[in-house]
């Protein structure tokens with residue numbers, strides 16, 4: 001049955017999305033790959049094209065997404081794994097970032113995912129099976145400075161995934177939210193990372209931008225290993241709801257959890273003091 005599993009992946013022209021498309025096609029899966037420009041996917045694929053449905057989709061547009069979800073059902077007869085992968089980073093402190101820049105980040109990084117989930121759920125529920133994989137980030141567990149809009153979006157992805165996992169379980173649908181550390185994709189390329197237009201010198205956003213440039217090409221995470229792990233995950237009878245990817249992700253998130261617990265304990269006397277006296 002493995003080769004009959006049908007996948008749908010957003011943001012599939014490069015990075016993790018494209019690595020996943022290549023691996024799936026090589027292994028005989030049927031793949032719907034969405035991009036803002038489907039030809040960016042098609043021109044890179046020469047083998048197993050019969051199993052590829054490349055679609056131009058605007059994930060921020062509900063109609064565009066609904067139409068995209070109908071197509072694998074029509075062509076392949078089913079839909080098994082949905083990977084909400086498309087996303088981007090915009091750097092900028094909360095004072096620097098404009099409302100429009102913040103909203104656009106939420107449109108793509110959060111509402112894009114919600115649109116796909118809402119369009120896919122009726123089919124998955126009717127089928128009584130499926131696996132939705134949402135790509136968040138360590139930035140969805142830890143807020144650093146100068147990227148608050150990205151953190152807000154990636155934290156939201158974890159929250160909505162936890163809710164969805166509970167809602168979808170009775171219908172036999174699994175949900176996993178993945179939090180990668182740094183992986184060597186196009187994510188930090190010039191042109192991929194956005195920076196707030198309204199820079200304020202007092203913030204060190206430029207320094208962070210420079211740091212990202214230095215990191216680009218030197219990230220320790222191997223995208224091919226991440227996507228291979230994702231494919232294996234879909235064969236698990238009980239996959240995790242939360243999955244960290246990469247040693248850096250494990251270290252930073254577990255340290256953050258520990259520091260958070262220490263802070264909760266240090267201030268517990270106030271926390272527990274707020275009930276009615278009776």
Ligand SMILES: NC(=O)c1ccc[n+]([C@@H]2O[C@H](COP(=O)([O-])OP(=O)(O)OC[C@H]3O[C@@H](n4cnc5c(N)ncnc54)[C@H](OP(=O)(O)O)[C@@H]3O)[C@@H](O)[C@H]2O)c1
Pocket residue numbers: 010011012013014015016017034035036037040059085086087088089108135136137138179180181182183184185186187188192219
């Ligand atoms: N690489 C990392 O270190 C890292 C770490 C943590 C989390 N992540 C997350 O992993 C996911 C994949 O990123 P990646 O590392 O593979 O980066 P990537 O190589 O830059 O690919 C990102 C994909 O997202 C789509 N995308 C980017 N901006 C978009 C926009 N404004 N509207 C719609 N789609 C857009 C693009 O799709 P099209 O061009 O095909 O439309 C692109 O294929 C993202 O959600 C990212 O936040 C990455």
